[in-house]
Amino acid sequence: MSYDFKKVEKKWQEKWEKEGTFNAKNDFSMPKWYGLIEFPYPSGQGLHVGHPRSYTALDIVARKKRLQGYNVLYPIGFDAFGLPAENYAMKNHIHPRITTENNINHFRQQLKSLGFSFDWSREVNTTDPNYYKWTQWIFIQLYKKGLAYKATMPINFCTGCKVGLANEEVVNGVCERCGSPVVQKEKSQWMLKITEYAQRLIDDLKDVDFLDKIKAQQINWIGRSEGAEVEFKLDNVDESLKVYTTRPDTIFGVTYMVIAPEHKLIEKYKDKIENLDEVNEYKRKASLKSDFERSELNKEKTGVEIKGIKVINPLTGEKVPLWISDYVLSTYGTGAIMAVPCHDDRDFEFAKKFNLPIKQVIAPKFLDEKNPPRKDAKDTKRHVTTCIIKHPKEDKFLVLKYKDREWQSLVMGGIEENETVIDAAIREMTEETGYFDVKNSYQINATTCDKFYAAHKEVNREIVQECTVIELNSLDKKDVSEEEENKYEKVWVEKDKLLDYINIESQKFQIDMFLNEKAFTELDGAVAINSDFLNGLSAEEAKKKATEYVKKEGLGEKQVNYKLRDWVFSRQRYWGEPIPMVYCDDCGWNPIDEKELPLVLPEIEDYEPGENGESPLSKKPEWIKTKCPKCGKDARRETDTMPQWAGSSWYFLRYMDPHNNDALASKEALEYWSPIDWYNGGMEHTTLHLLYSRFWHKFLYDIGVVPTKEPYQKRTSHGMILGGNGEKMSKSKGNVINPDDIVEEFGADSFRVYEMFMGPFDQTAPWSMESIRGCSKFLDRVWNLKDKVVEKEEYSPKFESMMHKAIKKVSEDIEEMKFNTAVATFMTMVNEFSKEKEITKGEYKTFLILLNPFAPHMTEELFKEIGEEKDISETSWPTYDEAKTIDDEIEIPIQMNGKLKTTVKVSKDATEDEVKEVVKENETVKQLLKDKTVVKEIYVPGKIFNIVVK
C-alpha cells in the first residue's frame, strides 16, 4: 500500500495534541534542555516558508534531546502587538484584538500542520494582559532604578499621516505608507538607559556561544571607541571648548575646530560672533534637514566660519578658526571636534573645500627589509627632500635610473642647515640634472620616515624625507659634473606609469599622495613628526603621551565613547502595552502601584492619532484621568505605549512558568530552565532584539530576578529562503511560496526534510520545486523498505559498520547544524538498503529513530507498521560503538609526487611495513617506478601513501 501522508500526518498530530506528548515536565530533577525559536508576529499573510526553516531545525534538536533523556522545553508563542494590526484597524475599523486573534488561530493551525513538537500548553501572547502585566512590571523596575527617564528627542513624524514613525517605516526620507515627507519633530519620550550596559553587553559576549558574525555585529553596533576628551581654550573669553578625539597623537596637526549646528556655544557667545546672521541662517537650514538628508543627499560638506571667536591649541598655543558644520554630530562625543585635515578623511575634504591649512604630523615609517636597523650600530639621522619634477610641456616626471644599483628614484638630497626645503630641492635638482628654470615649486604633505642599516657607514640611518614638487619652466641646463652625469640615466616618465616605475617604497607613497590627494590615516608603523615632544614616537605611543600630557595640564583625560544610544521607548500608538506611569503637577512622574497591574489597554473606537501625532489614547480623557499614586491628587496617565521590542525582550522567561500570577516566573522554574541552551533566529534581529533582550536580562539579573547574566547560552542564525529565481520572496515579484500549498502537495515530512536538505543551514538558499520532489521520492523509498524487513534485532555483518557510522554522523551533524549532510546520510543508507533483498528489523528501527526528528509522522507510522508497540517518542536515541565505525579493510590511496596514481587495500591494523610491502607489490606502482629513483616515502597511517620520486 502506498503512503497516504494526509491521513498519517493528521493521525499523529492529533495523538500528540491529545496526549501532550511533547509537553515539558515539571520534574526539576531531570537534566534539562531549553531550545528557543523567535516567536512569530502573527501577520495577516500567515506563515512564511522561512519560519519552518528555523522551527524544524530546533525541532530536530529538541526531538533528539528528548530521546536522549532530557526534559525538553521547546515552547511557542506570539509577538502580537504591532503596527500592521493597528493600520488594518484604522482602515477597516476592526479592533486589532480581533484581527490578532484570527491571525493567531491561523498561525496555530499552520504550525500544527507541520508537526513541530512545541509545548502548546505554555503558549504565550504578548497582548494578553496576564502577560503584559509583567512587561509593565519590568518597566516600573527599570524606572525605579533610574534606567527609564523622560527626555525630549526628535522623532520621525509623517506630515501626511500625522503620526510618529519608527525608523524602519521611513524609506528614503518619506513615509512608507503614504509617501509624504518625514520631518524630525521634538517630542518628550520615555528612554531606557541601555548605554549604561554598553560595556557589559560587549564583555559578556566572551562567556556565550554565539556565531562569530553575530558577536561581531553586536560589537560593531555598540561601537566602542577609546580616545580622550580635550579642552581647547577660547581666545579672549574665559571658556573652553571640549572635544572628543580618538587621535590625541594628532593635536599638533589641528588647523581649525568645528562644532555641530546644535552646539550651545553659539547661543552663549552670540555677542562675540561677528557674522551671527550667517551662522544662524546655517543653523536654521541644518535644523530643517532630516537625518537622511544630512547623511545621504548631502555628501558635499557645508559650513560657516564663526568669525570673532578663535580657539587656542593647548599644545602649540596657536590660534585656529572655529567653524560650524553639520558633518559634526551633536549626539556623539561632545558635539565638537578638533579638525586634523591631514589625518582624517572628513576634515581633509572640508579643509580642501574651504581652503583651510593642512599640516602633517604623522608620517609613515618604512623599514628596508633587506637592511634592517642593527642593535649594535649607532643611530644617525638625516633630513632630506625628494623632488617630484614636472616636465615644462608634457605630463611627465623626472626619474633617475641608477647605473650602479637597482634604484629608480626621484631626485633627492640632504637639506643643509639654514636652508629651506624648497631651496634645497632646487639646489639638488640643479646639481644632479642641470635644470634650473623653475616655474613653480611647493612642498606637499607626504613626509616619510625611512629606517635602515647603512652598510658603507656601519650605522643605522633614520631619514626624514620631505617631498617637494617642482614645475619646470624650460629644459635649459647648467653644466653638471661628469661624476653626476655618469651616475644615472635621466628618464621622463608619464604620470600614470610613475608609480610603477619608481622602486623605492617611501617614494611610491609620496607619489601616491601627490597624485591622489588624501588624508593619511594609517596608524600601523606610523611615527609622529612636527610635534615637538612627540616627535619620533610611534602613533600609539604618541597617543598615550599626548593624553598623559593633557591630563597633567588639567586639560582633559582619557575617555571611552559608544555609538550605541539610549533606547527610545515610547510609541504614539494604540496597539501596544500602556506605559504604567502617571504625571502629577506636584509630584511629577510616578509609576502606578504594582498591585494595579496590569494596566489594561482600554477599548477605543478611533485609532487615528491626534493632529500633532499624539497617541490615540490621548483622546480618551476618562482613561487618562487618575489619581497620583503618591499624593492622591488628580493626575493624568501616560498615553504613549511601548514598542514591539518590549514584549519580546523577556518572553523566553515566561515560557518557564507561563501561568504564574505572582511573578513573571517562579524562582525554581527560573533556576531550573535558565539559561536557554540554544536560541535560533534571523540575522535581522542581531542588533535590536538580541541587544534589547540581553539588556533587560542583565537588568533583571542585577535586581535578583533571574539567575544568569546572559539569557542565551548559544545563538545561531538561519539563512533566508529566496524565491526560485534567487531573489527575495515578495508579493510584487510573484515568487512567494505558501507553506500550506507545500504541505498539501507533498506533506509536512517532505517539507521538513527538504528545508533541511536545501543547503547549509546558516546560508541563504533558493527554493526549488524539483528538489522538494526529490525529498518526497526519498521518503517514498523509505516507506517501501518496510517490505524487506525480516524479524531480527541485530545488525547484519554487511551493515554493521554503516549503522554505527550513521548513528555517529547524524548525532554529530544535528549538534553542528549540518542538517543537509545528515539527510544525505539517510539517502545513502536507503540506497544501500535498497540493493539488498532483506534488512533486519534492528537496522530499520535504528534508521527510523534517526530519521524521526526530520520526518516524525512517517517514521512513527512505520514503527507501527513493523509491529512495534511503543511510539518512537517513547524509545531512546541509538548509540554507537566507536570501534565498529571503522571498516576491517581500508583503501589506501597511493600518490606519486602528491598525485593520485592508484589505491591498495589493507587490513585496518596493518603496520607501516606491511603497507609498504603491499605497495611495492602493486603492479601500477611497479610500472611507474621502473625508471625512477625513490627519494622519500611518506605514510600517514590509514590515510595515504605518498612516494616522492625523481
Next chain:
RNA sequence: GCCGAUGUGGCGAAAUUGGCAGACGCACAUGACUCAAAAUCAUGCGGGAAACCUUGUGGGUUCGAGUCCCACCAUCGGCACCA
C-alpha cells in the same frame, strides 16, 4: 569607506579540518516495464582522443593545498560623516 560572509560540475551542494575533489540530491542521457505517457527500477553523468587538466585570479609554504600564508578580483549581507 568600515565590519562580516561567500566564490567548487548545467544547478543545490559534499569533502573526517592539510591527505582519493565533486558524497547526496536535482536536471539530463540510455535501458527495463508500458500500446503509449507518467510513475517506478537499473546504468551513466566535471573537461579532454589521450598523456593529463580542473575548486574566482596571481604568487608562496608543503612530500601533498578546495583547505594554511600574501596580494588581487567578483558577488551578497550589515553599518556608514560615530571624530
